[in-house]
Amino acid sequence: MDDTVKRVTRRRGRTRARLLDAAFEVFAAKGFGRVSIEEVCEAAGYSRGAFYSNFATLDELFFALYGERADLIAAQVADALAHDGPDLDVPASVDRVTEVLLLDVDWLLVKTDFLVHATRDPAVARALLDHRARLREAIADRLSRARGHTELPAVLGDVDGAAHAVVAAYDGVTTQLLLDRDVEAARAWLKRLLTALLTDGGGAPRHTTTH
Amino acid sequence: MDDTVKRVTRRRGRTRARLLDAAFEVFAAKGFGRVSIEEVCEAAGYSRGAFYSNFATLDELFFALYGERADLIAAQVADALAHDGPDLDVPASVDRVTEVLLLDVDWLLVKTDFLVHATRDPAVARALLDHRARLREAIADRLSRARGHTELPAVLGDVDGAAHAVVAAYDGVTTQLLLDRDVEAARAWLKRLLTALLTDGGGAPRHTTTH
DNA sequence: CGTATCCGATACACCCATGTATCGAAAGCC
DNA sequence: GGCTTTCGATACATGGGTGTATCGGATACG
Numbered sequence: 396m397d398d399t400v401k402r403v404t405r406r407r408g409r410t411r412a413r414l415l416d417a418a419f420e421v422f423a424a425k426g427f428g429r430v431s432i433e434e435v436c437e438a439a440g441y442s443r444g445a446f447y448s449n450f451a452t453l454d455e456l457f458f459a460l461y462g463e464r465a466d467l468i469a470a471q472v473a474d475a476l477a478h479d480g481p482d483l484d485v486p487a488s489v490d491r492v493t494e495v496l497l498l499d500v501d502w503l504l505v506k507t508d509f510l511v512h513a514t515r516d517p518a519v520a521r522a523l524l525d526h527r528a529r530l531r532e533a534i535a536d537r538l539s540r541a542r543g544h545t546e547l548p549a550v551l552g553d554v555d556g557a558a559h560a561v562v563a564a565y566d567g568v569t570t571q572l573l574l575d576r577d578v579e580a581a582r583a584w585l586k587r588l589l590t591a592l593l594t595d596g597g598g599a600p601r602h603t604t605t606h
Numbered sequence: 607m608d609d610t611v612k613r614v615t616r617r618r619g620r621t622r623a624r625l626l627d628a629a630f631e632v633f634a635a636k637g638f639g640r641v642s643i644e645e646v647c648e649a650a651g652y653s654r655g656a657f658y659s660n661f662a663t664l665d666e667l668f669f670a671l672y673g674e675r676a677d678l679i680a681a682q683v684a685d686a687l688a689h690d691g692p693d694l695d696v697p698a699s700v701d702r703v704t705e706v707l708l709l710d711v712d713w714l715l716v717k718t719d720f721l722v723h724a725t726r727d728p729a730v731a732r733a734l735l736d737h738r739a740r741l742r743e744a745i746a747d748r749l750s751r752a753r754g755h756t757e758l759p760a761v762l763g764d765v766d767g768a769a770h771a772v773v774a775a776y777d778g779v780t781t782q783l784l785l786d787r788d789v790e791a792a793r794a795w796l797k798r799l800l801t802a803l804l805t806d807g808g809g810a811p812r813h814t815t816t817h
Numbered sequence: 818c819g820t821a822t823c824c825g826a827t828a829c830a831c832c833c834a835t836g837t838a839t840c841g842a843a844a845g846c847c
Numbered sequence: 848g849g850c851t852t853t854c855g856a857t858a859c860a861t862g863g864g865t866g867t868a869t870c871g872g873a874t875a876c877g
Contacts, residue, residue, distance in 0.1 A: 403852070403853045403854070404853095406853090406854070406855090407853080407854070407855095410854085410855080441855075441856090442855065442856045442857075443855095443856085443857095444854080444855045444856050444857075445854080445855050445856080446855095447855090448853090448854060448855060449854095449855095
């Protein structure tokens with residue numbers, strides 16, 4: 396049917412990938428709002444002709460870039476949650492998901508730029524919401540396997556609500572991380588928040604005043 | 607001593623304020639990264655001469671704008687937390703602070719732009735961290751008055767840790783709010799998260815599996 | 818009310834990014 | 848290996864934002 400398929404695709408694919416990689420670095424370093432098409436091309440070692448042959452606008456490139464990396468992250472998270480036993484061990488799962496979610500600060504920088512971008516473009520917002528929905532799904536899936544083993548605080552509602560809370564904690568910790576750039580502290584905080592939210596007391600004795 | 611004080615300051619103050627107000631609107635609508643000096647001036651009803659007479663760069667205006675509004679918000683929060691009785695009623699405080707924190711979506715938009723801006727400029731980051739510290743302080747102050755009345759989950763550590771968690775929940779809910787623009791849903795979620803974090807069970811019966 | 822100072826508007830020159838059109842070269846297909 | 852198609856580099860035209868210098872009118876002060 397479609398005889399108009401492109402003949403040359405190998406070189407094109409390489410340059411496209413290189414442009415995306417270069418864009419990621421430049422976006423992380425300077426921020427999407429302060430990056431020009433030329434800068435991306437220069438970082439990738441190409442001329443603007445290559446860019447316009449692959450993308451119509453910087454926004455389009457950013458969109459593609461985010462989609463690619465977001466898929467990767469989603470897969471990593473799902474993988475991290477799938478690779479433990481059939482029964483849920485909350486602290487272990489929390490540890491594992493924390494490692495994956497707070498792995499690369501550059502990604503968080505780019506992701507936040509994308510969030511800002513999404514607040515002004517409904518189509519972009521939908522893509523971001525989709526990504527978040529996939530994340531929540533993976534988490535909810537994992538949590539649902541815990542029913543019968545662990546209790547969830549009632550305020551959060553059902554399993555889906557708990558997944559929502561997990562993502563919110565992730566977002567909250569990310570904000571602070573972007574400002575102080577302390578990945579380890581962020582991981583520790585995320586663990587604390589998640590155990591506080593999911594285990595309804597953290598399994599530790601309550602903190603009471605001493606006077 | 608300082609005889610070089612300006613003689614004319616009334617008109618200047620007005621135009622400066624108008625420029626800041628106009629910038630707030632334009633930033634909220636289009637995003638800091640996509641706004642030019644000319645646009646701000648046009649929105650304010652001034653020419654570029656007025657701008658360069660008051661600010662050296664758009665960054666400088668943004669910095670001043672944020673500082674002004676952040677002070678306002680901090681005062682509102684402190685006020686909201688101070689105006690109830692000497693004893694802490696957690697749900698009531700949560701309600702009140704939720705109202706104040708999620709009042710104006712435009713402010714959240716601008717604040718997020720400022721966050722992105724801060725991730726690339728250490729001086730800006732310091733200003734934002736300062737604002738956050740003030741917020742946490744007000745919250746910790748309020749929480750410390752609750753000691754002896756309410757217990758806090760141990761995972762969060764001391765009162766300061768709890769304040770940290772409150773801010774994280776706020777940030778997390780904000781992210782979702784920016785995407786779906788549903789203020790009421792965001793308020794509900796923030797309340798749920800805060801009660802889950804602060805009251806260690808939410809005062810409601812636990813959610814247990816039914817099979 | 819006169820005057821000195823300040824403020825903001827206008828005009829100018831400059832730079833930089835964008836987008837397009839063209840062309841040589843690389844890559845795939847036979 | 849020759850031929851066709853595609854890809855990306857170069858050159859050009861354009862627009863738009865920036866920053867500065869200058870000038871007229873507004874404002875405060877005596």
